[in-house]
Amino acid sequence: MFEVPLLTPVSPGSAPEGGEVTNIQSGWRLGLRSFTENKLAVMGVGILLFFVLFCWAGPLVYHGDVTVANIVQSNSPPVQGHPLGTDQDGFDVLGQMMVGGQASLEIGFLAAVIATVVGTLWGAIAGLAGGLIDGIMMRIVDVILSIPLLFVVLIVGAKWGSSVVSLALIIGIFSWLVPSRLVRGEVLTLRVRDFVAAARAAGARQSRLVLRHLIPNALSVVVVNITFQVADAILLVAALGFLGFGLNYPTFDWGDQLSSGTSYLLDGYWWQIYPVGLCIVLTVMAMNLIGDALRDALDVRLRRR
Amino acid sequence: MATYLIRRAATSVIILFGISVLAFWMLHVIGGPPGRAVLGLRASQASVNAWDKANGFDRPVPFQYLTYIGQLLRGNLGQSYKLNESVDAVLAQHAPISAYLSGLGLFFAIAIAFPLGIYQAVKRNTLGDNLATTAAFITYSMPVFLLGLLLIQIFAITLPIFPVGAPAAVSQNSSLMGAIADPRAMVLPVATLTMVSVANYSRFMRSSALDALAQDYIKAARAKGLPERLVLLRHLVRNACLPMVTLIGLSIPLLLAGNLITENVFNYPGLGIMFINALQNEDYPVLLAYTLMGGVLTVIGNYVADIALTVADPRIRLA
Numbered sequence: 001m002f003e004v005p006l007l008t009p010v011s012p013g014s015a016p017e018g019g020e021v022t023n024i025q026s027g028w029r030l031g032l033r034s035f036t037e038n039k040l041a042v043m044g045v046g047i048l049l050f051f052v053l054f055c056w057a058g059p060l061v062y063h064g065d066v067t068v069a070n071i072v073q074s075n076s077p078p079v080q081g082h083p084l085g086t087d088q089d090g091f092d093v094l095g096q097m098m099v100g101g102q103a104s105l106e107i108g109f110l111a112a113v114i115a116t117v118v119g120t121l122w123g124a125i126a127g128l129a130g131g132l133i134d135g136i137m138m139r140i141v142d143v144i145l146s147i148p149l150l151f152v153v154l155i156v157g158a159k160w161g162s163s164v165v166s167l168a169l170i171i172g173i174f175s176w177l178v179p180s181r182l183v184r185g186e187v188l189t190l191r192v193r194d195f196v197a198a199a200r201a202a203g204a205r206q207s208r209l210v211l212r213h214l215i216p217n218a219l220s221v222v223v224v225n226i227t228f229q230v231a232d233a234i235l236l237v238a239a240l241g242f243l244g245f246g247l248n249y250p251t252f253d254w255g256d257q258l259s260s261g262t263s264y265l266l267d268g269y270w271w272q273i274y275p276v277g278l279c280i281v282l283t284v285m286a287m288n289l290i291g292d293a294l295r296d297a298l299d300v301r302l303r304r305r
Numbered sequence: 306m307a308t309y310l311i312r313r314a315a316t317s318v319i320i321l322f323g324i325s326v327l328a329f330w331m332l333h334v335i336g337g338p339p340g341r342a343v344l345g346l347r348a349s350q351a352s353v354n355a356w357d358k359a360n361g362f363d364r365p366v367p368f369q370y371l372t373y374i375g376q377l378l379r380g381n382l383g384q385s386y387k388l389n390e391s392v393d394a395v396l397a398q399h400a401p402i403s404a405y406l407s408g409l410g411l412f413f414a415i416a417i418a419f420p421l422g423i424y425q426a427v428k429r430n431t432l433g434d435n436l437a438t439t440a441a442f443i444t445y446s447m448p449v450f451l452l453g454l455l456l457i458q459i460f461a462i463t464l465p466i467f468p469v470g471a472p473a474a475v476s477q478n479s480s481l482m483g484a485i486a487d488p489r490a491m492v493l494p495v496a497t498l499t500m501v502s503v504a505n506y507s508r509f510m511r512s513s514a515l516d517a518l519a520q521d522y523i524k525a526a527r528a529k530g531l532p533e534r535l536v537l538l539r540h541l542v543r544n545a546c547l548p549m550v551t552l553i554g555l556s557i558p559l560l561l562a563g564n565l566i567t568e569n570v571f572n573y574p575g576l577g578i579m580f581i582n583a584l585q586n587e588d589y590p591v592l593l594a595y596t597l598m599g600g601v602l603t604v605i606g607n608y609v610a611d612i613a614l615t616v617a618d619p620r621i622r623l624a
Contacts, residue, residue: 143323146603150562151596158584159335235448242450277451285446
């Protein structure tokens with residue numbers, strides 16, 4: 001150990017005695033550096049950026065018609081003009097993958113944001129309140145967590161989840177439980193810390209404690225979890241689409257596309273199944289890679305599921 | 306220990322109560338009064354209202370809940386108006402077929418994931434470990450149905466070793482014996498479920514074994530000259546398996562979800578197919594009975610896992 005003279009005034013720009021002293025970096029900046037040094041994480045970000053460009057910029061330059069059916073060209077294998085062939089209605093598969101991906105990604109991110117916001121507030125309030133309120137709030141979490149998410153989302157989604165926003169809302173509303181548990185755990189350890197006691201002594205109200213002190217400090221857990229939430233939500237929407245209870249036509253996602261392609265599995269129309277399947281796997285893998293790297297970078301000991 | 310188990314049992318009962326409230330609420334809000342479902346689309350609104358009134362579905366919600374929970378405690382899960390059968394009978398018909406598939410899947414998952422995780426921890430950062438980690442990671446990021454489709458593509462279409470769907474005898478008669486009589490047709494569905502669970506469990510088994518490997522009792526066992534094989538078998542395996550008991554208890558909802566999707570990929574007529582058929586028919590009593598059953602299984606599974614852990618781990622038992 002060596003002593004750091006904390007109060008030595010150093011004029012800006014001049015090197016202090018004893019050589020170069022690097023800036024003390026914040027935890028977030030250290031985390032960012034360790035994240036960018038992780039090759040798999042950079043790859044994950046790259047894949048994700050690719051799909052964002054593919055889905056939103058792709059339709060601007062590639063004209064795969066997704067509104068007018070062309071039965072004459074149905075189920076065509078890859079040919080010139082249709083690099084990934086066409087589906088049963090003669091739509092261009094590549095063009096559909098771009099549009100379908102928009103819905104998948106939008107639902108994934110929207111659902112994850114909803115789940116994270118609800119879960120963070122719920123967990124923070126429960127952890128801070130303690131006692132009976134905490135007990136009741138956490139038993140509610142236990143109850144919803146006991147019921148298979150897929151079942152509930154299928155039942156509610158089949159009734160009301162026909163658009164991107166409604167489906168994202170339904171998934172978000174039933175998947176905030178894990179973040180709420182994580183945040184509550186963080187808050188329970190944070191709330192006995194001195195800076196919280198200091199804020200309380202200074203007369204801060206509960207709302208200020210939660211929003212200014214507890215949530216920002218519990219944020220690293222939340223940020224790591226949100227990437228996994230996106231991955232799970234994308235898988236869930238795909239499963240809904242595959243089972244035939246996803247979005248209502250003409251809106252569709254990758255799962256819907258895979259579902260209609262599956263009818264031709266035995267006919268060998270591979271272009272209707274595997275390219276879009278690869279899109280789902282790569283996107284989910286990218287989110288998982290980013291999440292794993294963030295967890296290592298922010299050094300959060302938490303277990304997924 | 307007894308007080309701990311009793312307290313956990315009390316919490317479980319509270320959670321079961323919560324699950325019943327949630328299931329009833331969903332039945333009530335999403336399904337609505339069953340008059341329309343019973344009498345059909347052509348019945349007049351007046352006769353639908355009269356039916357609902359005659360059967361007590363116009364009473365205040367808390368009273369309806371009391372009737373519901375009263376029936377539930379007698380083991381009556383309600384009536385499927387679409388199938389004109391009791392929900393109990395519908396579940397009883399499909400449950401053994403699903404249990405057979407899920408049971409085999411879980412058995413193979415444990416039989417593969419536990420040794421695999423320990424192998425990975427012992428040989429960490431070797432080629433074998435990295436390959437297993439990568440394979441688990443890809444499987445983990447893959448939708449269950451895509452995995453099933455890939456297996457069908459490879460092992461039923463490209464190389465016609467196994468049949469594409471479920472045993473024909475099961476699909477037609479929905480009988481468990483049909484499934485048992487045709488083990489070849491079970492291979493791909495069971496393999497799908499197994500791979501999903503192995504990807505999940507082996508990650509945890511690896512980290513759990515890594516934690517155990519760093520403990521002093523492993524060093525002590527090695528220092529006293531115990532052969533490495535015995536160090537692993539006697540000291541590592543037992544300790545590394547403990548956290549897995551809890552994980553398996555917790556993974557029941559995922560197991561049921563995987564089962565639902567796998568059954569629909571392979572057209573295997575268990576509870577998963579029943580669920581999707583009920584969803585298409587808007588047969589809410591069946592849907593919510595299975596959802597309730599899933600919740601109850603999860604709560605029981607967690608409780609059993611806690612008991613098993615208490616029995617297996619002297620640190621908890623004697624604390």
